[in-house]
Amino acid sequence: MKSTGFEEILSGFSKISPLKFEIWNEKGAVGACDPGDLDGVRQFLPGMAARVYDTEDFRHEETERQDGLFGLPLFDDDIIAGVLLAYFSSASDNAQVSCPNLEDAKALLTRIAGLIEERWDMQKESDTLITELDKSYESLHLYSNVATQIKTLNFSSQMILHLLNEIKDNIRMDMVFSIMPDRPDYSEIVCKEEVNIKDQPGFVASLIKAVEKSEKALEEGYFIVNNSTDEKLFSKIHKDPFRFLAVKIMHNESFYGWLGICSLKMDDIIKRSELRLLVSIAEQIGVVIANTDLYHNLEDFGINIVKSLIVTIEAKDVYTGGHSERVHHVSMLIAKETGISEEDRKVLNWSALLHDVGKIGIPEAILNKPARLTDKEYSIIKGHPLKGAEIISPLDYLAESIPGVLHHHEAYDGTGYPSRIKGKEIPLFSRIISVADTFDAITSDRAYRKGASFEKGRKIINEVAGTQLDPELVEVFNKVYKTARTWLAEGHLK
Amino acid sequence: MDKKKTILIIDDDVHIRRILEIKIKHNGYDTLTAKNGKQGLEIIQNQKPDAVISDLNMPRLDGKELCLLTNPLKKDRPFFTIIITARINPYEQKWIDEMQDTIFMEKPFSPSKIVDALAQYFEKTRPES
Numbered sequence: 235m236k237s238t239g240f241e242e243i244l245s246g247f248s249k250i251s252p253l254k255f256e257i258w259n260e261k262g263a264v265g266a267c268d269p270g271d272l273d274g275v276r277q278f279l280p281g282m283a284a285r286v287y288d289t290e291d292f293r294h295e296e297t298e299r300q301d302g303l304f305g306l307p308l309f310d311d312d313i314i315a316g317v318l319l320a321y322f323s324s325a326s327d328n329a330q331v332s333c334p335n336l337e338d339a340k341a342l343l344t345r346i347a348g349l350i351e352e353r354w355d356m357q358k359e360s361d362t363l364i365t366e367l368d369k370s371y372e373s374l375h376l377y378s379n380v381a382t383q384i385k386t387l388n389f390s391s392q393m394i395l396h397l398l399n400e401i402k403d404n405i406r407m408d409m410v411f412s413i414m415p416d417r418p419d420y421s422e423i424v425c426k427e428e429v430n431i432k433d434q435p436g437f438v439a440s441l442i443k444a445v446e447k448s449e450k451a452l453e454e455g456y457f458i459v460n461n462s463t464d465e466k467l468f469s470k471i472h473k474d475p476f477r478f479l480a481v482k483i484m485h486n487e488s489f490y491g492w493l494g495i496c497s498l499k500m501d502d503i504i505k506r507s508e509l510r511l512l513v514s515i516a517e518q519i520g521v522v523i524a525n526t527d528l529y530h531n532l533e534d535f536g537i538n539i540v541k542s543l544i545v546t547i548e549a550k551d552v553y554t555g556g557h558s559e560r561v562h563h564v565s566m567l568i569a570k571e572t573g574i575s576e577e578d579r580k581v582l583n584w585s586a587l588l589h590d591v592g593k594i595g596i597p598e599a600i601l602n603k604p605a606r607l608t609d610k611e612y613s614i615i616k617g618h619p620l621k622g623a624e625i626i627s628p629l630d631y632l633a634e635s636i637p638g639v640l641h642h643h644e645a646y647d648g649t650g651y652p653s654r655i656k657g658k659e660i661p662l663f664s665r666i667i668s669v670a671d672t673f674d675a676i677t678s679d680r681a682y683r684k685g686a687s688f689e690k691g692r693k694i695i696n697e698v699a700g701t702q703l704d705p706e707l708v709e710v711f712n713k714v715y716k717t718a719r720t721w722l723a724e725g726h727l728k
Numbered sequence: 729m730d731k732k733k734t735i736l737i738i739d740d741d742v743h744i745r746r747i748l749e750i751k752i753k754h755n756g757y758d759t760l761t762a763k764n765g766k767q768g769l770e771i772i773q774n775q776k777p778d779a780v781i782s783d784l785n786m787p788r789l790d791g792k793e794l795c796l797l798t799n800p801l802k803k804d805r806p807f808f809t810i811i812i813t814a815r816i817n818p819y820e821q822k823w824i825d826e827m828q829d830t831i832f833m834e835k836p837f838s839p840s841k842i843v844d845a846l847a848q849y850f851e852k853t854r855p856e857s
Contacts, residue, residue, distance in 0.1 A: 364750045368839050371747060375838035404838075 240350055253320045253334060255346070257308070258283040264316065275301040275323045286317040292343070294336055302333040306343045310354050318347050366507075373511045376404040380515050389519075389526045391419045398424040401515070405508050407495040411438045412519070414483065414491030420523070421491070429498060431472065440471045442492055445480050456481040456513060460503045479504045481512045485520035493519065536631075540587055547594045551601045557674055562586040563721060564670035567714040568707060574662075582663045584626075585638025589667050592622030592639075616651050619643050638663030642671060645702045657704075665704040669695065669711050672703060677722075688719045733850060734758040736777035738768035738794070739812075740786045748781060751839040757846070765789025772798050777807060779846055784813035784820075784832075792820075795827050802828040808849040812837050 241264065244255040257264045258279065278297060286293050286305035295303040302322040307314045320343055322333040334342075379400055398410040402424050409431070411423040423434050431437050444467040445457045456479065462468040463475045478496035482489060493516040495508070544558045551557075565586040569579050593601065596618060600611045607615065623640040626632045641653065641664035648656030660668075677691040686694070692715055699708035711718075735757045737748045742763070749759045760777055762768035766788045772780060780798070784791035791811050798809070809830040813820065816832055824832050829849070833842060 364747065367743075367747050368751055371836065371839050374836040375841070378834075378836050 239353055240346070244346070252332075253304075253322055253339065253342075256319045256321075257316055257350075258319055259316045260287065275299075275303070275321050278303055279319055279321070282319060283317050286319075287314060290314055292340055294339070300333070302339070304339045304343055306340075306347050308347055308350055310351070311358075315354075318343055318350070369507060372404050373507065376400055377511065377514060380518055389420070389522045391422065394420050394422050394519075395424065397515070397519075398422055401495065401512075402426070405495065405511070407497050408499065409434070409438075409496040411494050411496070412483070412491060413438055413442055413494070414523075417490065417523070430474070431498075437472060438494070441468070441478060441494070441496070442480065444468055444471065445492070455484070456509065458504050458509070461500065474498055475500055477504055479509060479512060481509075481516040483516045483520050483523070485517075485524040488520075488524065490520060490523050537583075537587070540584070544587065544591070547591060550598050551593065557678060558587055558590055560674050560678075560722060561589060561667060561670045564673060564711075564714075564718050565666050567718055567721075568666050568669060568710050571710050571714050572666075572707075578663075581634045582638060582666065584632050584635035585642075585663045586667050586670070588622060588626055588632070588635065589639050589642045589671065590618065590622065591625050592618035592620065594625070595621045616643070620652050635663075637661040638667060640664070642667040644668070646699075646704050647701045650702070660704075665707055669703050669707050672698070673711070673718075688722065732756065732758050733778040733846075734760060734775070735846065736760045736762065736768060736771055736775075736780045736782075738762045738765060738780065738782040738786070738791075740764055740783065744783070747839060748842070751843060752781075752846070755843045755847075765791065765794040768794055769797060772801070772807075776805060779808035779810070779849065781810045781812065781842060784811055792823065795823075795830060799827050799830075806853070808846065808853075810842060810845060 241257060244257065248254040248256075256279065262280070275297065278295070278301075282293070282295060282303050282305050285295075286307055290307050293303075293305040295305075297303070304320040306318045308316040308318055320339060380397060394412055398412060401407070402410045408429045409423065409425040412420060414420045423438055425431065425434055447467060448457060458477075458479045459465055459468050460477045461475055462471065462477065469475075476496055476498045477500065478494060480492045480494035483491050483493050493512060495504075495512065541559070548555050548557060562583070565582060566579065569582050574582070596614055600607065600614055603611070619640050619642060623636050626636060626639065638661060641655065641660050644650035644653060644655050644660045644664060646657060646660070646665070648654055673691050673695055676686050676694050677688055678685045692712070695703065695708055695711060699705040735752050737745050737752070737759060738761070739745050739748070740763055745761045745763070749761060752759050760771055760775060762771050764786050765782070768780065768782060769789060771777065780794075782791045782794055789797075791813070795809060795811065801807075806829055809827065811824060811830065811832040812835060813832055814835050816824075816834060820832070824830055831845065833845070
């Protein structure tokens with residue numbers, strides 16, 4: 235039995251009043267008295283306590299020596315948690331005092347018992363409040379963590395994973411998942427190791443399928459099941475009962491998917507605070523995804539503008555239609571194979587698309603001349619990398635892509651233009667573009683000749699490795715050649 | 729069995745003191761509380777707690793001053809210090825790194841993470857038996 239907090243007060247009462255008070259439980263006296271020392275009338279207390287436990291009601295007994303014994307049960311949540319005993323000893327030194335009458339004793343005992351019970355209730359209430367407060371702190375901590383992550387513009391699958399793990403640890407759930415059908419990168423499940431759900435993706439998929447059948451879920455934005463066995467749609471999903479909450483991830487009118495928590499521990503229910511927390515997090519995720527989408531849309535918009543620009547340039551050149559896109563594609567294949575970073579690939583992406591943008595300054599008569607070019611005409615052609623670099627130089631966003639454009643006609647042995655640099659002095663992106671550009675130049679039709687076959691193109695590329703092209707990159711090209719050929723043959727033809 | 733460890737909680741906010749007190753007691757420690765750095769310092773000197781959890785911004789001796797004053801004591805009698813603060817900046821990280829057995833936790837803090845940190849420290853510093 236827990237402490238009543240009244241033991242000391244009762245022992246104080248006992249010293250000054252004719253009645254002595256004690257609190258007992260099944261094992262014996264609690265608190266101030268020595269439970270072993272059962273002198274005089276105290277020898278009747280164990281039996282008295284047991285009888286009050288039995289009857290669960292006020293009890294009055296008298297001994298042969300006319301000692302008075304009173305007992306009252308103490309209830310905690312309707313369960314008897316102890317008994318309050320009071321006794322009067324006729325053998326007491328003070329013989330002038332007599333035993334209080336039954337009514338007075340009963341009233342006093344009832345009062346004291348009431349105080350003790352009230353104190354227990356308050357303690358319980360305070361415990362509940364503190365537990366709630368503790369949870370709020372945890373939620374606040376989690377939420378501030380989430381908010382920090384969400385500030386970043388580019389959401390990633392690692393961030394989702396981290397977030398789900400935080401939620402799992404914080405609200406002590408067995409499983410936390412995010413499911414976004416159109417965004418497999420953001421669809422993750424984290425689960426405690428000991429949880430017995432074998433096919434987790436299958437389990438979550440069935441859950442969501444069942445949720446989406448319910449009109450209530452679609453209206454309210456969330457769905458709670460506190461016991462799967464009570465719901466026909468959910469009882470079949472897993473052999474053991476489970477409870478779960480799924481919250482919609484949305485922003486404005488766009489629906490992205492579901493954020494959910496699930497537990498096989500059935501001794502608790504999904505709490506309102508957990509619902510609130512999950513709803514807030516899902517809202518935040520919605521905002522981030524919308525922002526990330528917006529960012530990517532802008533990026534795509536930029537790329538598409540550049541592609542239109544390139545089409546315009548290439549329209550001048552009757553033979554090279556699609557050249558830039560093909561060089562871009564093959565360059566990216568090579569880059570991917572070399573394993574350069576995502577950031578570098580972005581820079582190369584722009585360099586490769588824009589490598590020939592300087593041709594806008596070359597007269598059509600020269601570009602489309604079917605005969606051999608004069609020296610003067612050739613030097614005009616040779617001006618296009620510099621021209622291209624100048625054209626994109628006002629765009630800060632493309633600053634890193636300039637070297638790739640400027641040097642894509644340098645040769646590995648230093649005989650190229652415009653800077654006549656050689657070997658690894660030539661920027662990597664330029665060397666990659668050179669390989670792709672040379673291959674496309676050989677295999678596509680020109681004003682003065684027909685294009686060679688892909689196989690012939692590959693052969694020539696390997697012949698100029700070390701003189702015109704970086705031999706290491708030619709090796710990489712050989713590895714991606716088949717993929718490139720397939721792509722080129724599929725309608726991105728010369 | 730190990731003797732119960734005593735944790736001193738220093739914060740000028742009574743609610744934070746209370747919640748930490750309850751949480752830490754629930755996890756089997758004894759607690760002491762102080763409402764500012766000055767009170768905290770006296771308790772550290774006289775009652776020698778095994779760990780101190782302190783807010784950074786407080787009237788009458790803040791968390792940093794408290795650390796600077798108590799750090800020399802740790803040479804003879806090491807104890808753990810957790811400083812609770814709003815977002816940490818690199819400058820603050822630097823002085824915290826210079827203190828012995830001292831870590832920080834960002835506000836809003838997680839009570840369970842504080843308890844985890846205490847358990848980890850006591851586990852680490854337990855004498856080999």
